[in-house]
Amino acid sequence: MRLFLHLIKLSILEQATYRTALVAGLVTNFFWGFFRAAVIVALYNGRSEVNGLTLEGALTYIAIGQAMIAFLSLFGTFDLMTTVYSGSIASDLIRPVPLFVLWMARDLGHSLVNLVVRGLLLLLFFALFYPVVMPESLLGWVWTILALAASWLVSYAWRFLVNLAAFWTPDARGIGRGAYALSQLASGFIIPLRLYPEWFSRLCHLTPFPAMFNTGVEVYLGVVSGSQLGWALGVQGMWFIVLVFLSQIILRAGIRKLVIQGG
Amino acid sequence: MRHQLSLYLRLISIQLRSQMQFRVSFWTDVITTGLLNFSYFFSTYLVLQRFGSIAGWSVAEMAFLYGMIEISFGSMDMLFSGFDPDSFSRFIRQGLLDQVLLRPVSVALQIFGSAFVMRRLGRITQGALVLIFALVNLPVHWTPLKVGLLPVMWISQIAAMGALFMAGSTLTFWTVQRVEAINILTYGGVEVMSYPMTIYPRWLRGFFTYLIPFIFLNFYPALYILDKPDPLGLPAFSPFLAPLVGGVMLFLASRFWQVGLSHYQSTGT
Amino acid sequence: MSPIISVQHLYKRFKILQRRPGLGGALVNLLSPRYSEVSAVQDVSFELEEGEVVGYLGPNGAGKSTTIKVLTGLLVPTSGEVHINGKVPWLERERYVREIGAIFGYRSTLWWDLPVIDSLELLQPMYRIPAERFRSNLREFSRLLDLDSFLNTPVRSLSLGQRMRADLCAALIHEPRLLFLDEPTIGLDVIAKEHIRQFILHVNRQRGVTVLLTTHDLADVERLCERVMILDRGRLLFDGSLTMLNHRFESTWTLHVDFEVEYEDVSLPGMDPPVRQGLHAEYHFDHRQVTSAELITRLLEKFRIRDLEVRRPPLEETIRRIYREKLLIN
Numbered sequence: 084m085r086l087f088l089h090l091i092k093l094s095i096l097e098q099a100t101y102r103t104a105l106v107a108g109l110v111t112n113f114f115w116g117f118f119r120a121a122v123i124v125a126l127y128n129g130r131s132e133v134n135g136l137t138l139e140g141a142l143t144y145i146a147i148g149q150a151m152i153a154f155l156s157l158f159g160t161f162d163l164m165t166t167v168y169s170g171s172i173a174s175d176l177i178r179p180v181p182l183f184v185l186w187m188a189r190d191l192g193h194s195l196v197n198l199v200v201r202g203l204l205l206l207l208f209f210a211l212f213y214p215v216v217m218p219e220s221l222l223g224w225v226w227t228i229l230a231l232a233a234s235w236l237v238s239y240a241w242r243f244l245v246n247l248a249a250f251w252t253p254d255a256r257g258i259g260r261g262a263y264a265l266s267q268l269a270s271g272f273i274i275p276l277r278l279y280p281e282w283f284s285r286l287c288h289l290t291p292f293p294a295m296f297n298t299g300v301e302v303y304l305g306v307v308s309g310s311q312l313g314w315a316l317g318v319q320g321m322w323f324i325v326l327v328f329l330s331q332i333i334l335r336a337g338i339r340k341l342v343i344q345g346g
Numbered sequence: 347m348r349h350q351l352s353l354y355l356r357l358i359s360i361q362l363r364s365q366m367q368f369r370v371s372f373w374t375d376v377i378t379t380g381l382l383n384f385s386y387f388f389s390t391y392l393v394l395q396r397f398g399s400i401a402g403w404s405v406a407e408m409a410f411l412y413g414m415i416e417i418s419f420g421s422m423d424m425l426f427s428g429f430d431p432d433s434f435s436r437f438i439r440q441g442l443l444d445q446v447l448l449r450p451v452s453v454a455l456q457i458f459g460s461a462f463v464m465r466r467l468g469r470i471t472q473g474a475l476v477l478i479f480a481l482v483n484l485p486v487h488w489t490p491l492k493v494g495l496l497p498v499m500w501i502s503q504i505a506a507m508g509a510l511f512m513a514g515s516t517l518t519f520w521t522v523q524r525v526e527a528i529n530i531l532t533y534g535g536v537e538v539m540s541y542p543m544t545i546y547p548r549w550l551r552g553f554f555t556y557l558i559p560f561i562f563l564n565f566y567p568a569l570y571i572l573d574k575p576d577p578l579g580l581p582a583f584s585p586f587l588a589p590l591v592g593g594v595m596l597f598l599a600s601r602f603w604q605v606g607l608s609h610y611q612s613t614g615t
Numbered sequence: 616m617s618p619i620i621s622v623q624h625l626y627k628r629f630k631i632l633q634r635r636p637g638l639g640g641a642l643v644n645l646l647s648p649r650y651s652e653v654s655a656v657q658d659v660s661f662e663l664e665e666g667e668v669v670g671y672l673g674p675n676g677a678g679k680s681t682t683i684k685v686l687t688g689l690l691v692p693t694s695g696e697v698h699i700n701g702k703v704p705w706l707e708r709e710r711y712v713r714e715i716g717a718i719f720g721y722r723s724t725l726w727w728d729l730p731v732i733d734s735l736e737l738l739q740p741m742y743r744i745p746a747e748r749f750r751s752n753l754r755e756f757s758r759l760l761d762l763d764s765f766l767n768t769p770v771r772s773l774s775l776g777q778r779m780r781a782d783l784c785a786a787l788i789h790e791p792r793l794l795f796l797d798e799p800t801i802g803l804d805v806i807a808k809e810h811i812r813q814f815i816l817h818v819n820r821q822r823g824v825t826v827l828l829t830t831h832d833l834a835d836v837e838r839l840c841e842r843v844m845i846l847d848r849g850r851l852l853f854d855g856s857l858t859m860l861n862h863r864f865e866s867t868w869t870l871h872v873d874f875e876v877e878y879e880d881v882s883l884p885g886m887d888p889p890v891r892q893g894l895h896a897e898y899h900f901d902h903r904q905v906t907s908a909e910l911i912t913r914l915l916e917k918f919r920i921r922d923l924e925v926r927r928p929p930l931e932e933t934i935r936r937i938y939r940e941k942l943l944i945n
Binding site for chain 2: 629630684687688689690691705708709710712713717719722723724726728729733737740741742743
Binding site: 114125126253258267 | 370371374375377379381382385386388389390392393395396397400401526527529530534537538541542544545546547550
């Protein structure tokens with residue numbers, strides 16, 4: 084646990100040195116939020132609510148999406164596969180911490196810095212131009228924090244799994260791009276899932292992807308409430324466990340392959 | 347001029363050869379790049395199933411806007427690969443520009459020839475498929491002028507967005523840090539141009555009309571081709587301004603590039 | 616005959632942004648940048664005649680690379696005149712660089728991912744070399760530089776020595792009259808260095824190529840250059856032949872003597888007593904006051920001697936002293 088915290092701290096310090104990159108990312112995400120908000124307003128075209136999502140709710144949904152791009156790494160990460168290709172994964176494998184936990188610490192440090200700098204600041208700026216709603220009660224905040232934390236876990240587990248492709252193919256980068264395209268679409272990041280046709284959003288809910296973004300935002304917005312809350316978080320937890328389980332099996336096979344072929 | 351062209355083709359063919367060396371990887375790259383970009387249109391397509399139209403534009407009309415600009419941006423990104431501000435700033439930091447300056451050939455030509463990212467083919471292809479979908483589903487009354495306008499749009503859009511790439515690269519002669527602003531313009535420009543411009547707030551539309559006149563590149567020609575009334579009441583020749591915009595932007599960018607280059611030569615790195 | 620390179624009162628000053636620390640500092644930097652000026656080259660003037668091989672020496676940061684960059688047209692000077700081949704390098708870059716070859720030892724001028732041969736073949740249309748000339752030059756250079764074994768290897772997988780040989784071929788394939796070399800032997804082993812020196816001498820003698828080279832390896836200078844220029848902190852301290860350099864700055868030579876029999880006292884009147892070890896003795900003397908011939912005659916008159924050897928101090932030491940003396944002048 085102490086090592087885990089230490090790794091997080093290291094990763095936070097490392098992130099903090101990329102100040103200009105952080106600011107540049109913030110500005111870019113902010114402008115995109117603007118473009119995307121315009122699309123939402125035009126789609127609503129005067130309607131105040133569509134399928135349980137108010138206009139303010141939909142705009143806030145977009146703002147949170149832009150704010151969480153870096154926190155949830157919604158465009159994907161490719162760091163782990165790079166270490167497989169460069170061979171530096173060897174030094175990570177001999178550490179006294181499982182690979183999954185090691186990268187989790189690194190990822191979390193990076194995510195936390197981005198949550199504060201790019202996430203909260205973006206929401207604040209955005210609120211100056213568009214209505215941004217907030218949970219009404221303290222309890223609402225508690226559920227939100229739990230659901231967003233769960234989103235982060237599912238997102239991390241998914242990206243870890245995708246990166247493992249590097250054990251089998253020199254093409255993992257291309258595969259990753261395809262996989263992340265899928266998760267962006269089906270997680271609700273591009274358009275809130277509720278605004279899709281019924282059949283498509285139901286299809287998405289059969290995958291782990293809504294658990295890594297849509298659920299968190301809907302809990303924040305209060306669209307999911309009451310007894311549904313426990314259920315929603317339960318589904319997130321379930322997907323996390325499934326993804327962890329899968330990735331551990333695949334990782335073990337991957338390492339065996341690495342050892343036999345000598346990388 | 348012919349000599350320059352053949353030299354350029356030769357530089358490009360070398361690029362292609364080295365990219366094709368890893369053939370499997372090449373095709374996965376093309377396909378996944380295409381898929382990634384397509385997922386954005388697919389999502390618009392789905393959401394319009396529920397909403398019907400956006401600012402009075404149907405799915406097929408949206409597909410026209412989107413398909414056009416995607417084809418152009420993909421082509422531009424391929425043609426101007428060397429001027430991609432992110433990779434160009436790396437090029438400078440590695441000191442590779444000195445090597446270019448030592449050769450008795452124009453610097454711009456060598457930068458054009460220094461990269462040609464074939465992966466963009468994926469983006470162009472998905473754009474083309476979406477455009478075909480649009481043309482099949484739209485009852486366009488084709489006239490020779492409308493047919494002629496399509497390639498003009500394509501070339502003008504390439505020129506205008508390429509000019510931004512060039513300007514962004516030129517900025518890296520002074521600073522590596524302010525490139526992001528240009529990226530917002532190029533990538534943001536594509537995003538903005540793939541929707542009807544009427545959805546944007548006045549100030550943003552004003553920006554894209556008078557400062558960076560992207561509105562004439564895609565939106566106005568599309569209005570003309572699709573026989574849609576002009577909701578903004580600009581002059582009747584507005585649909586035909588695209589080549590002027592593209593030409594002027596590229597001209598200004600190349601002048602700026604010259605200034606940047608002589609700045610580089612007076613400071614070094 | 617007019618000189619092939621003429622440099623008059625060359626100055627190059629750089630502005631350097633003074634960074635203030637911290638986030639606030641970064642913001643202030645953006646709004647009101649504060650610059651300090653650094654003079655890389657100050658009032659440097661020299662001329663080179665066609666066919667010369669000249670060493671351009673100086674400690675790190677002396678301004679050697681800046682000068683070379685100006686002379687190759689990469690950098691525009693702050694002031695001063697440069698005429699090379701009758702052209703001003705930075706004013707007509709494209710026409711000018713056709714007539715020169717240049718190598719920067721720390722970085723290849725070839726295409727990193729291409730096999731050597733592809734890189735070289737690209738140069739043919741770039742420099743518009745007639746196909747026949749190109750082929751015969753390539754044949755000759757690859758024989759002299761032993762390129763055949765790695766012509767099909769990508770530049771990125773070459774060893775440093777191979778890369779430098781390929782670079783030399785590339786720098787000369789268009790038959791330039793001038794060759795600029797910035798640290799051509801840096802990081803190479805003894806054999807590779809010698810190979811490269813031989814080649815440089817060859818193109819200088821056979822083709823009359825004028826060579827200006829910077830180096831830290833004084834063996835390069837001793838082997839290649841008849842003339843050296845020494846630069847320190849942007850100023851030219853010395854410009855003359857290697858012999859002149861020796862003459863002016865190497866005062867203390869050493870005469871090593873092996874005697875046939877052991878003598879009680881081997882010192883000579885008017886000279887410092889030698890350092891002795893058994894039958895061996897070392898006489899340190901100022902060659903400007905006593906010639907070695909004179910010293911040897913006096914020794915042979917007094918003693919039975921088996922062997923004699925005059926040693927000059929290595930060039931390195933001389934040059935180090937020049938920097939030191941300059942320091943004293945300042």
